[in-house]
Amino acid sequence: MTAALETTGLSKRYGRTWALRDCTLAVPHGRVAAVVGPNGAGKTTLMRLAVGLRRPTRGSVAVFGRAPRDHPASLARIGFVAQETPLYRDLTVADHLEMGRRLNGHAWDRPSARERLAKLSIPLDRRADELSGGQRAQVALTIALAKRPDLLVLDEPVASLDPLARRTFLSELMGEMAARELTVLLSSHLIADLEHRCDYLVILSDSRVQVLGDVDDLLATHSVLVGAADGTTPARGIVSSQATDRQRTLVVRSDADTPTPPGWVAEPISLEDLVLAYLSEPDAGVLPGPEGPS
Amino acid sequence: MIGFRLDGRSNVVPYLQLVEQVRRALRTGLLEPGDRLPTVREVAETVSINPNTVLKAYRQLEHEGLVEGRPGQGTFVVGSLAGPSLASHAVLRRELRAWLRKARAAGLEPEDIEALFGITLNAFETEGVA
Amino acid sequence: MIWLAWRRRRGAVIATAAAVLVAGVLLFLTGRSMWNTFHDGGLAACIEGLGGARWVPVSGGCQDEAQAFAARFFPMRLLGLALFTFVPMVVGMFWGAPAIARELEDDTVSLVWTQGVSRRRWAWTQLAFATVVTAAAMGVFTWIATWWYGPLNAATGDRFQWLIYDQQGLVPVGYAVFATLLAAFLGATTGRTVRAMAITAVGFIAVRFGVAVFWRPRFMSGLDRAYPVVTTRVPNRLLGDWLYGGGGPGVGVVMKANGERAAGGQRVCPPTDPACFADIGRHAFNLELFHPASRFWTFQSIETAIFLAFALVLAAATVWWVRKRLT
Numbered sequence: 001m002t003a004a005l006e007t008t009g010l011s012k013r014y015g016r017t018w019a020l021r022d023c024t025l026a027v028p029h030g031r032v033a034a035v036v037g038p039n040g041a042g043k044t045t046l047m048r049l050a051v052g053l054r055r056p057t058r059g060s061v062a063v064f065g066r067a068p069r070d071h072p073a074s075l076a077r078i079g080f081v082a083q084e085t086p087l088y089r090d091l092t093v094a095d096h097l098e099m100g101r102r103l104n105g106h107a108w109d110r111p112s113a114r115e116r117l118a119k120l121s122i123p124l125d126r127r128a129d130e131l132s133g134g135q136r137a138q139v140a141l142t143i144a145l146a147k148r149p150d151l152l153v154l155d156e157p158v159a160s161l162d163p164l165a166r167r168t169f170l171s172e173l174m175g176e177m178a179a180r181e182l183t184v185l186l187s188s189h190l191i192a193d194l195e196h197r198c199d200y201l202v203i204l205s206d207s208r209v210q211v212l213g214d215v216d217d218l219l220a221t222h223s224v225l226v227g228a229a230d231g232t233t234p235a236r237g238i239v240s241s242q243a244t245d246r247q248r249t250l251v252v253r254s255d256a257d258t259p260t261p262p263g264w265v266a267e268p269i270s271l272e273d274l275v276l277a278y279l280s281e282p283d284a285g286v287l288p289g290p291e292g293p294s
Numbered sequence: 295m296i297g298f299r300l301d302g303r304s305n306v307v308p309y310l311q312l313v314e315q316v317r318r319a320l321r322t323g324l325l326e327p328g329d330r331l332p333t334v335r336e337v338a339e340t341v342s343i344n345p346n347t348v349l350k351a352y353r354q355l356e357h358e359g360l361v362e363g364r365p366g367q368g369t370f371v372v373g374s375l376a377g378p379s380l381a382s383h384a385v386l387r388r389e390l391r392a393w394l395r396k397a398r399a400a401g402l403e404p405e406d407i408e409a410l411f412g413i414t415l416n417a418f419e420t421e422g423v424a
Numbered sequence: 425m426i427w428l429a430w431r432r433r434r435g436a437v438i439a440t441a442a443a444v445l446v447a448g449v450l451l452f453l454t455g456r457s458m459w460n461t462f463h464d465g466g467l468a469a470c471i472e473g474l475g476g477a478r479w480v481p482v483s484g485g486c487q488d489e490a491q492a493f494a495a496r497f498f499p500m501r502l503l504g505l506a507l508f509t510f511v512p513m514v515v516g517m518f519w520g521a522p523a524i525a526r527e528l529e530d531d532t533v534s535l536v537w538t539q540g541v542s543r544r545r546w547a548w549t550q551l552a553f554a555t556v557v558t559a560a561a562m563g564v565f566t567w568i569a570t571w572w573y574g575p576l577n578a579a580t581g582d583r584f585q586w587l588i589y590d591q592q593g594l595v596p597v598g599y600a601v602f603a604t605l606l607a608a609f610l611g612a613t614t615g616r617t618v619r620a621m622a623i624t625a626v627g628f629i630a631v632r633f634g635v636a637v638f639w640r641p642r643f644m645s646g647l648d649r650a651y652p653v654v655t656t657r658v659p660n661r662l663l664g665d666w667l668y669g670g671g672g673p674g675v676g677v678v679m680k681a682n683g684e685r686a687a688g689g690q691r692v693c694p695p696t697d698p699a700c701f702a703d704i705g706r707h708a709f710n711l712e713l714f715h716p717a718s719r720f721w722t723f724q725s726i727e728t729a730i731f732l733a734f735a736l737v738l739a740a741a742t743v744w745w746v747r748k749r750l751t
Contacts, residue, residue: 030346031346032344032346048534051538052537052538053533053534053537053538053751054751055751069751072540072541072542072543075537075538075539075540076540078538079538080534080538082531082534082535084531086530086531086532086534086535087532087535088432088530088532088535089530090432090435091431091432095431098427098431099427099428099431099536099539100539102425102427102428103425103428103536103539103540103541104539104540105540107540140535143535147539147540167342170342171338171339171340171342172339174338174339174342174343174344174345175335175336175338175339175345177338177344177345177346178333178334178335178337178338178339178345178348179335195302196300196308196342196343196344196347197342197343197344198344199344199346199347216307219307267305268305
């Protein structure tokens with residue numbers, strides 16, 4: 001089966017700076033893949049490469065098997081919402097829908113787009129520069145969804161939204177996921193928002209892929225160990241370690257068969273703790289296949 | 295129709311939480327055979343979780359023979375966990391209330407009662423199986 | 425795609441149309457007063473009386489009437505020069521620079537480039553829309569300006585002269601289209617509207633100057649004509665020939681009979697005034713290198729074609745840049 005998004009050694013350089021290096025990943029169709037990492041880690045670059053706005057310096061990127069930059073036809077299968085959710089300032093919401101219809105042809109789902117905006121009470125005759133940040137993001141998402149894309153790429157879509165709008169946005173997205181076969185690539189700083197929603201994780205750090213994998217697998221193979229600060233730490237598999245004067249908390253790689261070392265209490269790990277553990281330790285990493293670090 | 299919710303602090307993985315909620319509803323008679331479960335989309339949207347998790351939960355329930363997916367119509371309850379015991383719920387509940395009154399009179403706080411019940415139930419099950 | 429361009433810039437289209445309308449009304453009012461004076465003051469009849477003669481008597485040829493008319497409307501001519509010379513550049517900058525650059529600045533390209541149209545089609549549409557609007561606006565404006573210049577052309581014979589030639593006929597449209605695509609190209613390469621406008625001004629003036637001064641006189645080889653210094657008839661200056669060279673301050677030389685250059689310019693002496701030609705001799709003659717007035721439209725067409733060709737190259741370069749370099 002062709003992956004929705006597949007990159008091989010994907011690298012992008014701006015001037016002398018590498019924005020992304022040797023990124024190899026494959027997101028299976030039907031997944032919600034989260035891309036997380038510190039600012040400047042290459043998230044936006046990866047997303048713009050995925051939708052063909054950028055051309056790789058090295059390596060390749062394929063969306064459903066085809067390079068998006070060289071096959072404008074494959075753009076029809078991609079919906080993209082950029083970080084600042086750009087819209088044409090002096091066009092109304094209705095104008096934007098009309099634009100989508102004219103530029104995308106028969107695939108354009110006009111009724112559902114209108115219904116979506118009505119549900120969110122966004123007036124169609126409002127100009128884009130008169131919309132709030134949240135409304136802009138919703139209009140941008142509506143345009144992206146009305147194309148009926150197979151891959152939806154969202155760069156920090158919720159950054160500008162208040163907590164309620166964020167939840168609404170993400171719930172809508174989950175509903176859309178259920179309605180049809182759709183792959184979502186989503187970047188966010190708000191890891192709590194990704195919990196229970198994303199099922200595939202990409203952590204980028206310093207322009208490289210640090211962690212890659214199925215969320216359930218990652219959660220199953222990591223755990224939190226709590227023990228005395230002066231206790232003997234396990235020999236291997238430690239991702240991060242934090243200590244107060246009495247107590248030490250470790251995030252470790254382990255699987256169901258790994259016995260809990262004596263003197264420690266093991267607890268399941270949350271996605272947020274997992275991500276934070278890796279972000280705090282840029283040298284640790286989990287990659288599938290032979291190129292993964294030992 | 296039942297509403298799902300997710301306990302973020304729970305150690306139980308999300309799909310099992312959903313499965314457990316259906317089981318509980320079946321046990322208490324909140325759901326009966328013939329009832330329709332909310333669609334995957336409805337659950338994904340209201341709980342705001344990945345629909346694959348909902349699908350996984352529904353598949354598990356189907357596998358257990360509790361529900362059945364009917365193409366184009368939805369997922370329907372076919373099995374029941376309430377069984378014949380449902381009728382005796384009222385009596386048991388009355389007896390439990392009487393016991394709770396005694397426990398409170400003896401100075402037990404709700405946490406103490408929960409702990410005591412948990413420990414006793416565990417011990418009882420272990421003995422019972424043995 | 426065209427719908428989108430129209431929808432986005434209809435305000436600017438209306439503003440441009442309004443500017444052309446206002447300019448047109450002003451030109452019509454001032455032009456009508458010039459045309460009235462031209463006819464009522466007798467200059468029109470006088471020129472008609474010459475019947476397009478190539479040679480006219482030294483003291484005839486409607487020169488007094490023409491000079492009076494030109495003097496009266498001299499301020500108008502200066503105003504026209506000042507206002508019209510930069511119109512094609514300004515219109516072109518205004519329409520060309522934002523065509524690509526504004527979308528890069530606002531990052532709306534990330535919206536439109538991820539819809540179902542290719543970048544090639546998008547870029548060509550952006551350019552075509554800006555070009556059509558500038559060409560149409562400049563076409564109407566130039567059409568009125570050409571009518572406006574009619575009496576001044578007739579009274580000065582300057583139609584073929586630098587700066588006057590550049591404001592009527594066809595060339596202003598060519599200049600405007602060139603300015604549009606230059607600005608669009610610079611907008612695409614710099615990604616900044618204002619910067620593109622500034623560089624466009626410099627580039628446009630340089631190219632315009634180069635073509636007008638160094639190339640235009642060579643579009644066709646010039647003709648020459650000679651006539652005696654001591655004469656009773658001179659070339660009809662009101663025909664509008666372009667005396668573009670030959671030395672001196674641009675308009676011909678005075679030669680001695682032995683072919684030796686005596687001075688720049690022209691000299692005309694009545695036979696009754698030997699002092700006038702004592703220094704160069706009775707048989708000295710004036711030599712003029714010129715393009716006849718009849719070549720006006722040929723030159724206009726050639727120069728317009730040159731600028732349209734530049735514009736086409738810039739358009740292709742812009743589209744290439746959008747497709748290959750904006751990554």
